[in-house]
Amino acid sequence: MNINIQAPIVIRSRTIREPLPLEAPDIAIAFHDEDSLGLIPVNETYAPLTVDLKVWEAAEEDYTYQLYWNGERHGPEKLIAATDQPGDPLTLEVPVELLLEGRHSLKYRTYSPDADSENFSDEFPVIIDRTAPGKPLLAALQFPVEVQNGLTAAELERLGGKLEVQVAGYTGMAKHDVIHTFWGDVAGPTAVVDEDDMGLNKVVFDFSKEFLESIDTGSHVVKYRVIDRAGNTSDDSVETTITLLLEEVPDNYPAPIVDVSVGGLIDYAEAKLGVMIDIPQYPGASAFDEIVLYWGDDSPMLPVQLPPGNEGEDVVLSLRVPFETIATKPVGEVSITYTVTRNNQLSGTSLPAVVDIFLTLPVPVPTTAPIVQGTSLQNPNKDDNFIDEDDYEFNSRAIVAWTSEFKINDDIHLSWGDQQRLQWYQIKEEDVAASKDLIIPIANSIMKAQGTGSEIPVRYTVTREGNPNPTLSPIQKVTVRSKEDLPGGPGGVDGPVFKLNPSGFISQSVAPNGTDGLILPYTNIAQNQRLSFTFKGFDDDGNPIDAATVTASRELDDQDVINGYAFHVPYITLRTICRGYCEAYVRIDPAPGSNQSAVTSKVTRVPVEMRESSEPYCTI
Structure with a gap:
């Protein structure tokens, strides 16, 4: 006899009321993959969408089904016929007027009239996208x-x-x-x-x-x-x-001719004056051919047109190569070639002429430009290469990266925009011993002589006794601002102006429909500056009234620059203050791309008395 006692299996009663889930509807023409589930092709959105569903398991004759779109019923309630069997196909339609851009929820509603019971299916998401990509424009293809x-x-x-x-x-x-x-x-x-x-x-x-x-x-x-x-x-x-x-283009036009006076080696003095290059007669030379001279494989000069009448000469064109181009390849051999273009098509390339270049410099060209810093202690700005309104009143300084090529008595000269400071600094014995970056003051006078700007070029030059060749550092673009450049200039921007009664109050007599805070035109006012207006109310004891705060903003247009702009304070705000005072100011943010910084106006404080003579207190 089996004496093991087994636990009974409890089967949940089938009488528990639990509606069967209703399978989500479907739209056959929608995308069904994970990336675009429910996306409707745009050309299908100009006619009603057919919604597919099936007769649900509990359906009986005279039960109804209806479109349920974004949480609302739409369209007719359709009847289940006596012949409909669970699993048979059914359809509904989404009318065109519902096919608005965006994401939508699609379900269907079932209804049992005898039980007065409604249920809703699972959701099928629908996405309507009518927005073309690439607004406002597509950039050009990027080619090598x-x-x-x-x-x-x-x-x-x-x-x-x-x-x-x-x-x-x-x-x-x-x-x-x-x-x-x-x-x-x-x-x-x-x-x-x-x-x-x-x-x-x-x-x-x-x-x-x-x-x-x-x-x-x-x-x-x-x-x-x-x-x-x-x-x-x-x-x-x-x-x-x-x-x-892509058709084969001749690559054996006669080589360019280098000025015979420079010989086979171009030194610094010759390069400083520029080097003459002659373009000899080439096959099919024609007036207005565009000739581009290449100083090395990757240094093309600007194209030059062949003048009419020169096409029959032994030398059809003479060009002077400037020092800046020659200095791009300071040492070694340089291959000089030219190309000929006609009607925007390359028609030929020359054989090369090869010359030696040797431009001796005191030190190799630095890889870093000087770093410029301000020195003011009030509101110090720590950004490199940025001289703000406070820094502009003091000397600044430059950090010159140390190189072991510096020698004692090397002279460093400063170029600040159009200003020059010769023998700005001379390398000392202790500099060489320390081998640390140089920190060199920049006189305030040289900055003010140049003035302000967003991209003032700053560089230094190194020279050495007995060597006429200067070494030029890369250019550092420095932003310089002064108080004269700010909105309002050195004096700042006055606060908003309000209309006051003879006693100097904002009152019913001058503000029956509210009041305006006028920002008058100020120094350096400009289109696209943004004014942010703040108005705050206080009671007679100086306590702030939160409900009496107004903020607004305005991007200035051409008429605002001439006339100023007035911000409106509603009557209800003034009545909320009742008896007290208000403070108002604006913040001015610069127009995009300007050389200005944001400033805040002076604060306007005026008393407020919104009671009539017969009112003991204000009612709103």
Whole structure:
């Protein structure tokens, strides 16, 4: 006999009232993947949407079902027929007028008339997107620098036989966007935005060699447009003009001729004066050909047109290469070539002329520009290369990075904009011993002689006795501001002006409908400055009244600059103060891109008496 005692299995009573869940409806033409669940193609939103559902298990004849959209019932209640069986298909419709842009909740409602019972299905999300990507505009395609003067077959080969382009991130960029490119009237490759593109905020794809070779030689407009997954099509992007020169171009035009007076070596003195280069007669020379001289492989000069009448001369053009260009390659051999472009197409490249360059400098060119700092102790600004209104009244200082190439008695000269300070500092024995960055004062007079500005170029030059060649540091762009540049100038901005009665109060007689705080035109007022107005009320004992606070803002337009701007304080606010006083001021934020900083006006304080002579106290 089995004596093991088993625990009984408890089965929950079937009489417990628990409605069966209703399966969510569906829209067949909607996207159903995780990325775009419920997204409706935009071309499907101009007719009613068909909603699919099934006869639910508990349905009986004369039960009804109805569209439940965004928490509200819409459309007719449809009847369950005697022939309808659980699982049979049913349909509802979402009318066009409900298909507004945005996210929506789609359900259906079931109703049992005998039981007066309603239930709601699970939700199917619906997304209506009618906004085209790329607003307000799509930036131009980003091409490699090799195409800026036309793309040759040799350049394309160096690029690996393909032209890699980038589409910068744009407004509304989303996974599954399709980017269609156009080379003139020819449809180019497409790219589909994926998760990696979203992370990089750009899309990278290629124009293949085969595709480019199918395009006619010459200049073409290249652009793209974006179609998002809903089918919204963007405007065309900003266009880029690209010249294809994939046909073989002569690369053996006669080499340029270097001024014979410099010999085979160009020294500093010769380079300082500039070096003459002659362009000899080349095959097919024609008036208005554009000739670009290259000083090294990556230093093109500005194009020069061949003057009419010169095309038959032995030397068709003479050019002077300035010192700044020569100094880009201070030591070693330099290959000098030229290219000829006709009708925006490259027609030939020359053989090289090779010269030696040797420009001896006291020290190698510094890799860092001087760092400029202010020295005021009042409201000190710790930003490098920024001289604020307080710093402007004192000497500043520069930090010059130390290099072991500095020698005792080397002279350092300062250039501050157009101002020069020769022998600004001389390297001392203790400087060499310490080998630390130099901290050198900058006289206030040199800053004030130059004045204020947002990008004042500052650099230093190193010279050494017996060596005429100066070493120039990189340029540091320094922002300098003075109180004269601020809104209101040195005197600041006056506070708001209110209309007062003869006794100097804001009262019923001057403010029957509220009052205006007028900001009068001030020094350095400008369009697009933003005024932020604050009005605060206080009772007669000086306690602030929270309910009597008004704030407002205004971006100034051209008329405000002439007339000023008045901020309105409602009557109810003044009655809330009743008897007391108010304080008002504005904060002025600079226009975007200006050289100003934000300032706050003076505070206007005026008494308030809003009672009539017969009122013992104010009623609101």
